[in-house]
Amino acid sequence: DGGITQSPKYLFRKEGQNVTLSCEQNLNHDAMYWYRQDPGQGLRLIYYSQIVNDFQKGDIAEGYSVSREKKESFPLTVTSAQKNPTAFYLCASSGGALTSNKNIQYFGAGTRLSVL
């Protein structure tokens, strides 16, 4: 069953704590992305990676960190420096075999992060 798996579905963070959101894909996509969505808003790009061991900051990278040690995995850490982390976090991937489809991003089910 091909797709993008995000876990956990819900996550609670205590003040001063770092938390890590998991994203795994078995689509053989080369590019992976992390977005944040606040209520009633569109998606904002946090980080993206186009190749293993390389990643770039998006529009709102402050307070977040990522790694890309494997093609299939792109975990996101929300650090204590992110003062307003409550949001819906979405992971996506792209890179189909057909040139016309390589830009299409497919999304995981998301993780809802709340602050205790």
Added chain:
Amino acid sequence: QKEVEQNSGPLSVPEGAIASLNCTYSDRGSQSFFWYRQYSGKSPELIMFIYSNGDKEDGRFTAQLNKASQYVSLLIRDSQPSDSATYLCAVISSGSARQLTFGSGTQLTVLP
């Protein structure tokens, strides 16, 4: 800052009518355009993508692109209550290495 603008709505149409969703973008060099549907509490799912000027049809959905006017729209024919969702317009701008810039979405309600 490259921007994508959508009317936030909400937009309400009766069942069976045509729903028209609009999106404008600021970067004239943008090449790729996408419409995603997002049900409440769920993740976005791709509805349509369009790269060339003109219309692209897929079932009840038609995407229309006018690069000269920097305008992309989504028409939903024979709207159904199950089409009630937020529709997100997304654009890959020039030089952005496949990054999507999203609009804030238009909330559509189809009334039975």
